[in-house]
Amino acid sequence: MARQTRTISATQLTGAQERFIQTWGQMGPSWGISRTMAEVHALLYISGQPMNTDEVMERLSISRGNASMSLRALVEWSLVTRVHKRGDRKEYFEADRDAWSMARTIIRERLRREILPLLTTLYDIREETGERSADASGTAGPASPAHTETVAEHNRRLDALVELIQTIDKLGERFVGSEGKGGGGLKLAATVLSKVV
Amino acid sequence: MARQTRTISATQLTGAQERFIQTWGQMGPSWGISRTMAEVHALLYISGQPMNTDEVMERLSISRGNASMSLRALVEWSLVTRVHKRGDRKEYFEADRDAWSMARTIIRERLRREILPLLTTLYDIREETGERSADASGTAGPASPAHTETVAEHNRRLDALVELIQTIDKLGERFVGSEGKGGGGLKLAATVLSKVV
DNA sequence: CTGTACTTTCAAGAATGATTGAAAATCATG
DNA sequence: CATGATTTTCAATCATTCTTGAAAGTACAG
Numbered sequence: 378m379a380r381q382t383r384t385i386s387a388t389q390l391t392g393a394q395e396r397f398i399q400t401w402g403q404m405g406p407s408w409g410i411s412r413t414m415a416e417v418h419a420l421l422y423i424s425g426q427p428m429n430t431d432e433v434m435e436r437l438s439i440s441r442g443n444a445s446m447s448l449r450a451l452v453e454w455s456l457v458t459r460v461h462k463r464g465d466r467k468e469y470f471e472a473d474r475d476a477w478s479m480a481r482t483i484i485r486e487r488l489r490r491e492i493l494p495l496l497t498t499l500y501d502i503r504e505e506t507g508e509r510s511a512d513a514s515g516t517a518g519p520a521s522p523a524h525t526e527t528v529a530e531h532n533r534r535l536d537a538l539v540e541l542i543q544t545i546d547k548l549g550e551r552f553v554g555s556e557g558k559g560g561g562g563l564k565l566a567a568t569v570l571s572k573v574v
Numbered sequence: 575m576a577r578q579t580r581t582i583s584a585t586q587l588t589g590a591q592e593r594f595i596q597t598w599g600q601m602g603p604s605w606g607i608s609r610t611m612a613e614v615h616a617l618l619y620i621s622g623q624p625m626n627t628d629e630v631m632e633r634l635s636i637s638r639g640n641a642s643m644s645l646r647a648l649v650e651w652s653l654v655t656r657v658h659k660r661g662d663r664k665e666y667f668e669a670d671r672d673a674w675s676m677a678r679t680i681i682r683e684r685l686r687r688e689i690l691p692l693l694t695t696l697y698d699i700r701e702e703t704g705e706r707s708a709d710a711s712g713t714a715g716p717a718s719p720a721h722t723e724t725v726a727e728h729n730r731r732l733d734a735l736v737e738l739i740q741t742i743d744k745l746g747e748r749f750v751g752s753e754g755k756g757g758g759g760l761k762l763a764a765t766v767l768s769k770v771v
Numbered sequence: 772c773t774g775t776a777c778t779t780t781c782a783a784g785a786a787t788g789a790t791t792g793a794a795a796a797t798c799a800t801g
Numbered sequence: 802c803a804t805g806a807t808t809t810t811c812a813a814t815c816a817t818t819c820t821t822g823a824a825a826g827t828a829c830a831g
Contacts, residue, residue, distance in 0.1 A: 385703050385725045393702040393728065400695045407606045407688050411819070422735075425727055430778075440821045445779060466776060466829075476734040480742075491604050498597045505590040506582050528582045530622055531590065537673040538619075545677075608789070627808075637791045642809060663799065663806065 397423050398437075409487065410454070413439060417447045418456055421472035422479075427460050429467040455482050485553045492546050499539050506532055594620050595634075606684065607647070610636060614644045615653055618669035619676075624657050626664040652679050682750045689743050696736050703729055 398419040405415025416437055421428060428436075434444045448470050451457035456479060460469045473479050506528055595616040602612025613634055618625060625633075631641045645667050648654035653676060657666045670676050703725055 384722075387721065389702060390725055390728060393699050393732075396695075396699045396702070397732070400692065400699065404688065404692060407684075409604045413819075423728065423731055425731060441778085442780075442822065443820055446820090449779085468778080474731070476731075476738045480738055487604075491601065495597065495601060498593075502590050502593045502597065505586060505593070524584065525581075528587055531587060531620065534620055534622060534671070534673075535590075535594070541673045541677055610789075638808085639792065639810075640790055643790090646809085665808080 394420075394423050408483070409491075410450070411447070413437070413443060414447045414450050417444070418451055418472060421451075421457060421470060422474075425474065427462070427469035427471040429465075429469050431467070433470070454486050481553050484549050488546060488549045488553070492542060492549065496539070496542055496546060499535070499542065503532070503535050503539060506535075591617075591620050605680070606688075607651070608644070610634070610640060611644045611647050614641070615648055615669060618648075618654055618667060619671075622669075622671065624659070624666035624668040626662075626666050628664070630667070651683050678750050681746050685743060685746045685750070689739060689746065693736070693739055693743060696732070696739065700729070700732050700736060703732075 398416050401419035401422075402412045402416035405412045408415070410418075417433055420433065420436060430441065430444050430448065433439075433448065434441055437444070439447075448457065451470070451472075452459060455473075457470050457472050460471050462469055473482065595613050598616035598619075599609045599613035602609045605612070614630055617630065617633060627638065627641050627645065630636075630645065631638055634641070636644075645654065648667070648669075649656060652670075654667050654669050657668050659666055670679065
């Protein structure tokens, strides 16, 4: 079987990069970051090279302000790091080259920004309507049995959700926690699961 | 230790529901659905009762059109089902009561809507720049060794990403696939992982 | 210090997405 | 099949988020 090893032209490479950037950019919003931010990340990831603000602006046709904002946000997400080139005063930005560590970073940040605050609020709301599995039968009061039962059901639903979010949180922390070359926790977890479950 | 079993007033219950709806609604956008849609879902979930369009409009202070749209979207996500009440011409809507099955549904839908199309496009882009791990050394042509190496690196990065997304996809399908009472795959997976990894 | 190169900020404008409300479509019933 | 109840649609409006570009800020070399 003849393996046809075509030579790839520079134009084709750029074309492929372009499509990748667009595709990744479209995913951004679904993953909680803005389209442009995802595009900048895609550019840095796929090109593999550190770039300065001007290069990013140029390549993506975006304004200086936008490039600056997006790069900073990416640095805050720890998806991109600042690097310096000797003899050049400009700042360069470089994407994490390891896709698996990228995934860990995203999970880590989303836990921190979304899941933890959600859990905190949920706990708080849960407290408003009494102790866990409280049986209110001991108390004579204005509450009808029906109302008491309603409250109990409310609490059951809330508890179920809290348990779910807690599990997601714990799972996420496992994934994130165990580092290691080549994917670490996430990759291992995937392997384990595909055999066990 | 005296367990203080307060009686919860109707106002307190409504207050807790309100906070829950708001909290859940805020999560919506981060999870790829609109705020209102998440609020409607929260309302149906936490109240535990089937509601018709007018009740939803009233409780959430939104327009009829908005309520209709949001409910339909929720039905399309399979998070909510239509139910009918005898002797009532209105349509009622009821949320899935099981938090774990809810989670499975969300994962299933996001795989279908986001991950699969992404994978397809990624495969397609990957093809543009040649066979897997092709060694171009056999071909004499306009390509410099440096350029050939650049293409090879591009392909490596793309392959790493494809592998990652594939793993996410497979993981997701495991979670979703094994049903079973009380959480099935997802819950089991969580248990397994917390021991193994 | 001063001038220059570079980066960040932010108010205004543009683009995108959500919401409304009323008209059109659908549906159940007598 | 005609009527009234109910749901859906969709153009217009409103809200939010994104983007720009120029001014302000920083940092460095001489």
